[in-house]
Amino acid sequence: MPTLNPSTHGVHLRITKLHKSFGDQQVLQGIELEARPGEFIAIIGRSGCGKSTLLRMIAGLEAPTSGDIWINDLQVHHIHSEARIMFQDARLLPWSKVIDNVAIGLGKEDRYKAEAALEQVGLGARANEWPSVLSGGQKQRVSLARALASHPKLLLLDEPLGALDALTRIEMQQLIESLWQQQQFTTVLITHDVEEAVILADRVILIEEGRIAMDAAVPFSRPRQRGNAEVAAFIDNILKRVMGITEMESRVVSKDLPSPLKKGS
């Protein structure tokens, strides 16, 4: 990217003692997390573990119950102008042409950025079509272009590939990786797919019971090969870790009440 100075590409993300509860239910209990500028971290966990809530709080869409989130040296209180989210559903405006969807939030003079972003995801030729004629994968590519058009310094991915078929998914993963390598924004990926996390991220973080249960650096060079035995073993280990905890937990639950309920009594 010619216009940007490499040192300003990604933000430094720091989360301290983050708690979030909805009513009596504690969703996140003391999350401590740090991402270096330009780092790609993936957060995994079973559904309902609070990973999406964490992402929404980083985006400023929800307020923490207690604790702080810092983007560079600014505390997050509301929506941050340099952070962009890519949602699981593409959330394109059906009444705006593809190019207008990508240009949302950009000034008129910045329209060329939208065109460039659309070109980068390989959909430059579809600029003047309605989103309804695109396939699911194409819609997600438009939504990626929209997220990248403003050159964000923090990209938040909320299971953006969850609804895509396997082949489109791999394509999208490659696209995200190459754009991240070019632009070096800090990235937080929420996913339930361990393989996706290991293929894409520098670090894989597991959230369980509202806490960080594992924080593992992925030791392989890019691009990572899915078929590679070491990669497969690494993935398998993490999977076992996720499942193993689940078994232990279920034993605990049958013997005893889970901790949030005990605290309330």
Next chain:
Amino acid sequence: MRKLLSTPIIEKCMPWVLPVLLILGWSILSNTNVISRKILPLPQDVLLSFRDLLLSGELIEHISISFQRAFTGFLIGGGIGFILGFINGLSSIAEKFLDTTIQMVRNVPHLAMIPLVVLWFGIGEESKIFLVAIGVLFPVYINTLHGIRSVDSGLIEMGKVYGLRPASLLWRVILPGALPSILVGLRYALGIMWLTLIVSETIATNSGIGFLAMNAREYMQTDIILLTIVLYALLGKLADSIAKFLEKRLLQWNPIYHK
């Protein structure tokens, strides 16, 4: 058969087959005196009186007066309904404050107010415009409110994350999202607009299409009465076509309106 029915010319003609058959049937029944001409005049007589009224300029005058009333009432009532629907759609405090009252007034049949309206405004323009406005207000209000409430909250959240200010959020996300429903209200309101106008013009007036009909009744001119009925039907169809055209234009993005 299927193929034949889908050729362009036949497809264009199809909607008009039934009206033409109705007129043919009418023509046969009255020409053969099965129905007395005093009750149902000959179609050609209706056409003749159409020509006479057109040449004397009377017809254009009455139509334009009716049209003015309909249009003014529609603008006022539709405008108020739209604004109220918009405010209540965006603010639940406003809805709490206003909606109960609006619903109570809505359930009064507006035509039941004719005696009161005549007392208030006499038989001048105001009474008709008032009635049309009241009739049009509620369908526009309800559909605007419903449209705004049913805008996908995910899209609104997306707009906020992507830095849209409140004004552009309204213009780019909320209004287009509510538009399909608003247009349904508009179409419905156009129907009520004619209905109200017809009734109010036949009860108390000294000009307009309704007056033409009432005046003709005094002299037993059934041909003119029938002419006015046909006119209302055509004007109603015209209004509906305009609404349909607007829908097609404004909702191009929606696959339902792709041809």
